[in-house]
Amino acid sequence: MTAVTCAGIVGLPIGAALALARFPGRTAIIVIVNTLMGFPPVVAGLAIFLLLSRSGPLGGFGLLFTPQAMMIAQFVLVLPIIVALSRQTIEDLWTEYRDHLTSLGANRLRSIPTLLWDGRFSLVTTMLAGLGRASAEVGAILIVGGNIAGFTRTMTTSIALETSKGDLALAMALGIVLMSLTLAINGLAYGISRVGARFTGRA
């Protein structure tokens, strides 16, 4: 949740800016961000491992094999999803609102808060996509967290461990708990989103 929240705080304004800004290389950046949505987690994990390891540039912070390292990995994996999906949402909304907001004297920068607020229900879905990626993550957090019992072990890494140990019943039980949690969070967010949409008349 922390990683997704941080990715939302950083990613939503970047997505909005990317939707509205016009500069050379914008198309290339959009293609790269879209590509990063499918960034292989183990590759991301390896890159962060190299950065955080003792001999890496950020090794001095001593973050490797800590929950913070796992959050960084999830942040890196979730951020492109939030940037790419929010860019598309905001760009569609801008097409609809552009003349009106320009008529009211708002330039592209000043329009960002309006667009983020009016796109909030679609952006909840974007955040849920990010949450789905983070909660299902195994590869990257296994590499940078080390799967240390009671410290950096998560449900997904536990499932991987128990499966490799042959305790399939425990792995399956953990899987059901994880699925239930994800279902509950998504159901709650969807419900809030629908109720909110009804009260604001989203088309």
Place this chain on the structure above:
Amino acid sequence: MRDTASMLPLVVRDLRLELDGRVLLDVPTVRIQNRRRTVVLGPNGAGKTLFLKVCHGLIAPTSGTMTYTGARPPSEIRRKQGMVFQKPVMLRRSVRSNVTHALALAGVGWSERQRIASETIAQFGLTALANQPARVLSGGEQQRLAIARAASLDPDLLFLDEPTSALDPTASRQIEEMLDFLHGRGVSMVLTTHDLGLARRFADVVLFFHNGRLVEEDEAKNFFSAPSSPEAQAFLENRLFW
């Protein structure tokens, strides 16, 4: 009481808009006068909406000048004009929030925003809808809100792009009454339409466009009694003209 100063007249000179070598708009000279209702008339595709958008600053012309020669300083000119679109743009908010949002962008403080929004909503008969989501209103109600929202900013000049084109006669009548009310308060208007009935009732001055070109500019009574261009004559007689 409204501030009686105005940014008008608007003087347009040698205005051209071209796209890929094609001339979309060609307006030699036009003078939009203060406190008058200028109707931009012409068939579909004549360039009426483009003319409005260029005058309002939404589209940059290829060449030409538009100069507001009235009493307003240049810094106030953007704020003292508004535009109502053919398909009203409704924010995903309540009726009241649609009005307060426009006021916020104009730099009006919070308490003043609430006061002006309440007054405007009441003035245009939208009080019962104030807390409704704007996007679930009927077409006529949305257009009334769009005009009320523009009026809340106390403009000198309102651009209205086919404000009644998608509305039934009752809703159209309500819109015309709103516009009459605003005109009575001293708001100048430039309105596009291809509805001759509306144009006859509303216009003080007519600009007639055909194929992107301004072909006639005249007082309404002269235009409707004796149009000088063959294109306008054909349009008024409901004949096709190529």
